[in-house]
Amino acid sequence: MSQPLLEARDLTKNYGTVEALRGASFTAYPGEVVSLIGDNGAGKSTLVKCLSGVEQPTSGTLFFDGEPLVLDSPNSARDLGIETVFQDLAVAPDLDPAANMFLGREILKPGVLGLLGVLDKKAMRRQAAEHFTRFGATLQSIDVPIAALSGGQRQSVAVARSVAWASKLVFMDEPTAALGVVQRERVLEVIKRVRDEGIAVVLISHNMPEVLSVSDRVEVLRLGRRVARFKASDTSVEELVGAMTGALTQEDAA
Amino acid sequence: MTTDEKTTLSTLPDEQRTPLLKRLTGANTLWIGLVLLVLVATFGAIRPDAIFQVTTLQFLLAETAVLLVLSVGMTFVIITSGIDLSVGSVLVFASVSSAMAMNAVSGGDATNAGWGVIAFGLLVAVVSGAVWGLLNGLLISRAKIPPLIVTLGSFGAAQGAALLLNNGSNVSGIPDKLNRTFGSGTYLGIPNIVIVAAVVTALGALLLSTTRFGRYTYAVGSNEEAARRVGISVRGHLTKVYLLAGTLAGLAGFMGNAFFRVAVVTGHETDNLNAIAAVVLGGTSIFGGMGSVLGTVFGVFIPAVLEKGLVIIGVKEFWQPIAVAIVLVAAVWLDQTRRRARNQR
Structure with a gap:
């Protein structure tokens, strides 16, 4: 595959004694929709915060276009063309x-x-x-x-x-969570349209059919670590759920 | 998805917005303006001879000018969902320090001083107001102390400092020139002090409604977290807003000096509440994010007109605060009901 657009290697993030991330890795390629899934508390939101500059990881490295990167604020992510749709919307x-x-x-x-x-x-x-x-x-x-x-x-x-x-990448943290059927479809349409313009989309969602229908790839987080990576076209809801719950692990994923 | 629901924006010409009339009637500014108009008309109908007298109107306007300037600053503060209880005390502090500074550079009595001294007095008043405003702003935005507490503190501290400055007495020796021009002078029948207040108000209205500063003021009051996430410096903006309120209080103190020919240390204890009441009456939401300077203008004049009107038609003026209180509580109740209805969607 081509060079990753944004890559995280072995991120850890501690909030006091709580380890939200324990060596999580993540990869997004240019112009793809990649879903980030995991059970509640798996560290999805924390990972996105670290990748969008809202929080700084305790340790680990970020790469953007192959270059090491430090995101000290949301503005520095924004300057690179990385935008985020937050779960709580954050509109005025x-x-x-x-x-x-x-x-x-x-x-x-x-x-x-x-x-x-x-x-x-x-x-x-x-x-x-x-x-x-x-x-x-x-x-x-x-x-x-x-x-x-x-x-x-x-x-x-x-x-x-x-x-x-966004000119490079958009994080969407559960963008369809509060939506009706029609609006959900419309947001998924938007996601595809954004990808077609060459912008990578990182989708965080709990809805497995939705994840499979819109994504190119899926990465699974469990207990603060990446435990599996799939191509959306050759996986199934059962497999994803298995990876999320720990029934299935891929050795090479982390 | 029905077709009539799907009036996409592409089918709307870009100038097609909510019609002006609908926008106007939807705003409480219009209604509060109507209330003011009805009040004036009612009192005018009962005693046209007394109400529409030039001197009555001149006096009404001049007395209200100082409160208006305070309220313009308060409008910005309340839109950020803050509060400033210190404006009256800062006014007194600025007024006393300005009068004393003018006296000091004129050898003890500035009564016959010229424009240079007056300009110096203005500078002292504005700067001392600004310093209190800056202090408020820094404590609120950096130290994260709630505005109510910070400004309650400076409310007491500025008043105390003003009393300390001149040992608790009023300061006389305001330059005659200042009083004759800005205090009691008129231009085309309009008191000059009112013109100053009107200019300040117009600038405040433009600042709030047409500039980025105004936009950020609404954004910070509407959702501080959202403002922060899009990269607005919320701390910096809050500091500037309280700085603005303090500066205007300083200016108001100078206007008071010009009008009363003396720096008065008492009688401003409830200025803060009057300004808050005016702002809220004018349709600015006490929860932040909404409001206008024009509304505040109406809000300033409603109590003033009530007071004058009740006196003129022979009703005991003690009814005035009661009437204002009722309108005020009703205004907030209305605001809250509207918000609740809106947020339920």
Whole structure:
């Protein structure tokens, strides 16, 4: 296979005496959808936090495009084109979708007004509208607060915001957890569309059929370690569950 | 997925937003403005001769100008879901230190001092306000002490410091020039102090609604964690917001000096509560994330109009705080019900 886009080797992360990661490894290749699965407490969220710069691993190394990498903040991950859709969404409920999409990356008016920090709201609304359409976020109106949207629409906004800024890789921590059937399908569509644009997607999910339907590869975490790697096309739900529960291990996975 | 539900944005021209009228009626700013209008109209209908008198209006506006400037700063603070109890004390501190500084550079009495001294006094007032604001901001954002406690502390400390400065007495010797121009002067019938307050308010409104600073103010109040995750420096922003509130309190202290011709050490104990009430009346959510400076303008004038109006139509003015209290509690109740309804989706 080609050179991994993002690779983690032997990460450990301790919270006091709790070992959330015990030598976890992880690999994502360019332009693929790779699912990261594991039982509750397996360390998925911690691993994603370490890979997206939110937390720093206690030990272990990260590689980006083959180069060693230190992520000291979410911003340094973002600078590399790595974005994250967090499980708790993290949107500002009182701001409208366009404001949320451009939060922290506002477009300013040209000239003197821009120097004074004046926002170009029209441009942001227009670009946001285009973008939401492209990624299938259906909103009745672009200028209502996020809080007035349904859970699914909020989710679409959070997903669309991240993929808008990702040029290399997007982490999605259970992006379909709170969604209805239709919206779930739509998010899966978005995931595929993002991959087709050459951006790698790391999907964290508890839904095995969903994982198999959308992923190219699957990596399994158990007790803070990678215990198995599969190609999605030649594995099954039984095999995945076996790996998650410890019934099945691959010697070469760690 | 029905077709009418799926009005994708591509079918909307990019300028097609919620219609203006709907946006206006959906905002509580409009309703609170109407309340103010109804109040003015009611009092005006009962005693048109007394209410629509130039001097009545001039006085009403001038008295409210100082509170308005305080409330503009408070609007920013409350939108970040914070609170600033110290504004009245900081006002007193700035007012006293500015008056004393002007006296000091004029050999003890600044009554006949010129513009240079006045400018120096303004600088002292604004800087001393800013220092208190900065202190508040740093304690809140860096030391992570709740705003209520930090500003309760500076509420007492600034008042105490102001009393210490001049041994508990008022400071006279405000330059005549200052009083004649900014204190009691008018331009086209509008008191100059009101023009200053109006300019400050307009700048505050622009800052809040059109700039990145304003956007971050809403974002921090709406979801601090979300703001942090997109890379906004939440600590830095909170510090700036309290700095702004303190600076405006300093300016308000200077305006008070100009208006009253004396730096008064008492009578500002409830300024903080009046400013908070004005901001909340104006539709700014005490839970943060929502609000406007225009609403605050209405919120400042509702109690002022009630007070003046009740006096003029001969109702005991003691009814005024009761009336304001009812409107205030109703406003917050409304805000909370709306939020709950909204967040249930």
